[in-house]
Amino acid sequence: MLKIDCKDKHFSEIGKTIRESKDKEIVIDNCLGHRYIASGVGGKDIVINGTPGNALGSYLDGCKIVVNGSAQDAVGDTMNDGIIIIHGNSGDATGYAMRGGKIFIKGDAGYRAGIHMKAYKDKFPVLVIGGKAGSFLGEYQAGGIILVLGVNTDSKTNVGYFTGNGMHGGKIILRSDELPDLPPQIISRKANAEDLQEIEKYVQEYCSYFGGEPKDIMEKSFYVLTADSANPYKQLYTSL
Amino acid sequence: MAINYIYPVYEVVRNASRCVNCKICEKQCANGVHKFDAKNGIMIADESKCVNCHRCVATCPTRALKIVKSDNTYRENANWSAESMKEIYKQAESGGVLLSSMGNPQPLPVYWDKIVINAAQVTNPSVDPLREPMETTVFLGSKPDEIVRDKDGKIVDNMTSQLKLSTPIMFSAMSYGSISYNAHASLAKAAEKLGIFYNTGEGGLHEDFYRYGKNTIVQVASGRFGVYKDYLEAGACIEIKVGQGAKPGIGGHLPGTKIVGDISKTRMIPVGSDAISPAPHHDIYSIEDLRQLVYSLKEATGYKKPIAVKVGAVHNVSAVASGIARSGADIIVIDGFRGGTGATPTRIRDNVGIPIELALASVDKRLRDEGIRGNVSLVVGGSIRNSADVIKAIALGADACYIATAALMAMGCHLCRSCHLGKCNWGIATQVPELVQRLDPEEGCDRLVNLVNAWTHEIKEMMGGMGINSIEALKGNRLMLRGVGLNEKELEILGIKHAGE
Ligand code: SF4
Ligand code: SF4
Numbered sequence: 001m002l003k004i005d006c007k008d009k010h011f012s013e014i015g016k017t018i019r020e021s022k023d024k025e026i027v028i029d030n031c032l033g034h035r036y037i038a039s040g041v042g043g044k045d046i047v048i049n050g051t052p053g054n055a056l057g058s059y060l061d062g063c064k065i066v067v068n069g070s071a072q073d074a075v076g077d078t079m080n081d082g083i084i085i086i087h088g089n090s091g092d093a094t095g096y097a098m099r100g101g102k103i104f105i106k107g108d109a110g111y112r113a114g115i116h117m118k119a120y121k122d123k124f125p126v127l128v129i130g131g132k133a134g135s136f137l138g139e140y141q142a143g144g145i146i147l148v149l150g151v152n153t154d155s156k157t158n159v160g161y162f163t164g165n166g167m168h169g170g171k172i173i174l175r176s177d178e179l180p181d182l183p184p185q186i187i188s189r190k191a192n193a194e195d196l197q198e199i200e201k202y203v204q205e206y207c208s209y210f211g212g213e214p215k216d217i218m219e220k221s222f223y224v225l226t227a228d229s230a231n232p233y234k235q236l237y238t239s240l
Numbered sequence: 241m242a243i244n245y246i247y248p249v250y251e252v253v254r255n256a257s258r259c260v261n262c263k264i265c266e267k268q269c270a271n272g273v274h275k276f277d278a279k280n281g282i283m284i285a286d287e288s289k290c291v292n293c294h295r296c297v298a299t300c301p302t303r304a305l306k307i308v309k310s311d312n313t314y315r316e317n318a319n320w321s322a323e324s325m326k327e328i329y330k331q332a333e334s335g336g337v338l339l340s341s342m343g344n345p346q347p348l349p350v351y352w353d354k355i356v357i358n359a360a361q362v363t364n365p366s367v368d369p370l371r372e373p374m375e376t377t378v379f380l381g382s383k384p385d386e387i388v389r390d391k392d393g394k395i396v397d398n399m400t401s402q403l404k405l406s407t408p409i410m411f412s413a414m415s416y417g418s419i420s421y422n423a424h425a426s427l428a429k430a431a432e433k434l435g436i437f438y439n440t441g442e443g444g445l446h447e448d449f450y451r452y453g454k455n456t457i458v459q460v461a462s463g464r465f466g467v468y469k470d471y472l473e474a475g476a477c478i479e480i481k482v483g484q485g486a487k488p489g490i491g492g493h494l495p496g497t498k499i500v501g502d503i504s505k506t507r508m509i510p511v512g513s514d515a516i517s518p519a520p521h522h523d524i525y526s527i528e529d530l531r532q533l534v535y536s537l538k539e540a541t542g543y544k545k546p547i548a549v550k551v552g553a554v555h556n557v558s559a560v561a562s563g564i565a566r567s568g569a570d571i572i573v574i575d576g577f578r579g580g581t582g583a584t585p586t587r588i589r590d591n592v593g594i595p596i597e598l599a600l601a602s603v604d605k606r607l608r609d610e611g612i613r614g615n616v617s618l619v620v621g622g623s624i625r626n627s628a629d630v631i632k633a634i635a636l637g638a639d640a641c642y643i644a645t646a647a648l649m650a651m652g653c654h655l656c657r658s659c660h661l662g663k664c665n666w667g668i669a670t671q672v673p674e675l676v677q678r679l680d681p682e683e684g685c686d687r688l689v690n691l692v693n694a695w696t697h698e699i700k701e702m703m704g705g706m707g708i709n710s711i712e713a714l715k716g717n718r719l720m721l722r723g724v725g726l727n728e729k730e731l732e733i734l735g736i737k738h739a740g741e
Contacts, residue, residue, distance in 0.1 A: 011535075011539070012539070012543075015539045016542075019542055035532065035535065035536075036535055036536045036539040036540075039536045039537075039539035039540040040469050040472065040539065040540025040541065042469065054532050054536075055532055055533075055535075055536040058536040058539075058540065059467070059468065059469055059472065059536070059537075059540045061468065061469040073523070073532075074523045074532065074536075077523060077536065078460075078464045078467050078468070080468040080469060092523075093522060093523045096464075096522065096523050097463070097464035097467075099464075099468070099508060112522050115522050116462075116463065116464065116516075116518065116522070118508070118509055119510070120508040120509055120510060121510075123508070136522075139518075139522070140516055140518055142509060142513060142514075142516070143509075143510070143513075166516070166518070168513065168514055168516065169510070169513055230496055230510075230512060230513040230514060231495065231496040231497075231512075231513075231514045232514065232516075236336060236337055237336045237337050237338075237339040237585075238330050238331065238333075238334040238335075238336030238337065238338060238339065239339050239340075239660060239661060240327070240330070240338050240339065240340045240586055
């Protein structure tokens with residue numbers, strides 16, 4: 001196991017150490033806004049104690065990253081595979097354009113979480129937000145699943161404004177009694193038995209990382225949001 | 241309704257005395273213009289479907305065909321051209337945004353044509369490129385500010401990664417999807433042969449082309465299609481696409497109907513799903529954010545590849561470039577408003593952005609004034625049409641030029657500006673297998689190599705004429721240029737004198 005103490009270290013030094021390390025297990029201590037940790041890295045188990053900076057696990061290619069703390073913007077940007085578990089909140093654009101792997105956030109996510117998430121063949125991205133999400137959740141979403149659990153929040157819908165703007169694939173699932181305002185191309189429905197089965201799987205996983213009882217979370221109602229078309233702009237153009 | 245009727249713009253003229261009814265034109269035209277009329281035993285044409293791509297003209301064995309502009313005319317009106325009237329009818333009928341392709345065809349000024357190049361006479365000798373060595377190699381990337389020595393006085397290698405080009409010309413971004421597999425194959429092969437680079441565009445990299453990696457620039461755009469670790473590792477350079485000259489400020493959108501087979505695989509999105517690139521990268525709202533994307537890519541690839549940032553030429557391009565030069569990027573790419581595209585809203589193509597000549601001159605000056613020109617290399621595109629444009633661009637301050645439309649023409653494009661219809665008869669802007677196979681990658685490659693070699697030779701001749709034997713000595717050498725028929729403001733922005741001064 002490799003231990004990295006971030007104190008007085010520049011991000012490039014930390015990045016180099018991780019890239020060049022033969023160790024599978026890495027513990028990063030005293031992390032204080034150090035950016036780009038594990039960018040493009042695969043095949044490692046990384047524990048981060050502290051607050052990693054922007055673009056944690058961008059282009060991640062199959063690592064397990066556990067953050068004991070909160071994360072900042074663009075966690076898992078264009079992530080391809082792996083899992084990121086955040087024992088706190090995460091900033092804006094969490095899971096931007098992620099194509100595969102999973103991100104679990106114990107608390108809240110900022111604006112534009114899950115923006116442009118997409119799925120492809122065996123790649124299926126999963127973003128689970130334990131608390132609430134900011135505005136523009138799942139903007140341009142093309143695939144995968146975003147689950148907002150709203151645990152320990154007093155928000156009515158657990159999301160901000162403009163949820164699912166430009167969404168054309170995938171699913172957003174909200175655990176709430178009320179639906180937020182939605183753009184016209186979004187179809188919403190109460191979760192059915194099949195949905196609940198899928199949801200429960202992720203809720204169990206969430207509880208396995210952060211504690212809590214799955215059945216307490218499953219008690220409340222869930223809404224499933226999908227897009228009405230994979231081709232939202234088809235009617236927009238006329239050829240010259 | 242009768243008001244929706246638009247008289248065909250072109251007429252297909254067939255010389256009946258030459259036509260031998262071989263039906264080649266019928267087979268060659270994917271738009272279905274030509275047909276054999278069995279009853280009368282003659283070939284007929286439906287010119288309403290004609291896009292004027294000249295495929296039939298070029299393949300007719302007896303030279304029986306020509307395409308001419310129709311002389312059908314509305315009442316003449318200098319304000320309301322036939323084109324503007326046609327656009328109104330189209331939009332009134334469909335309610336749609338007008339879509340077109342290739343570069344801005346409007347008669348806006350081409351500054352290259354108002355700039356002339358110097359030559360040496362008497363007082364300094366010109367150089368003959370046929371007898372004397374001429375250096376056209378350029379290196380793209382950030383150049384260190386200072387020479388660093390270790391304690392023994394030895395020079396420490398502090399050079400960052402560079403792209404080495406045998407000549408200051410590269411093939412600019414065109415995605416697989418917007419152009420065909422065979423077009424990409426031609427570009428990749430030619431780039432390798434020439435010792436230059438081609439660019440994947442934002443559609444990912446087909447698995448067959450990973451082997452051309454050392455001559456490939458991979459693009460990362462807002463949709464991040466096909467972007468993953470192996471892709472980033474595959475190229476010699478990573479280009480972040482912020483904007484493009486034909487459509488600055490708006491995103492891209494490849495309709496689901498074109499996301500088929502290998503295109504779906506290369507973009508890593510399901511068949512039939514629209515490929516939407518949002519207008520901005522939603523993780524970049526500032527130069528600080530851009531720096532973040534630049535460094536996340538550098539971290540992901542271990543600082544082994546220069547990172548380029550491509551922007552469209554717009555009003556404040558020099559301020560933007562100054563920011564990019566401070567973001568950690570190694571190369572700035574500026575695409576002028578005449579740059580081509582596979583599909584763009586017509587209004588944007590024809591009205592948004594500024595000419596590359598002015599953008600380049602002001603960016604180069606701004607970076608020099610701020611003392612940060614060495615932080616970055618400058619690459620320009622957006623209608624570089626010939627070797628003289630390249631020379632002028634380099635003398636205005638560019639390190640290298642990107643060509644795309646010219647490269648397509650080398651492969652057979654006849655500039656019909658109908659790429660967005662997906663039925664390119666020359667096998668370029670299409671995914672229809674029978675059409676794609678019309679472009680032979682070997683021949684495409686050879687023609688690209690010929691074009692770039694010819695330009696390079698011309699560049700050497702023009703350099704020699706100026707008494708310059710190295711492209712580096714031409715870079716930013718604006719004294720080698722003069723303007724003709726330009727006003728004072730234009731000369732000031734271009735940083736050149738008027739001819740005769
Ligand atoms: S290709 Fe030429 S000769 Fe053959 S049918 Fe067409 S017009 Fe006639
Ligand atoms: S690429 Fe093909 S469709 Fe596009 S302008 Fe050229 S010939 Fe026409």
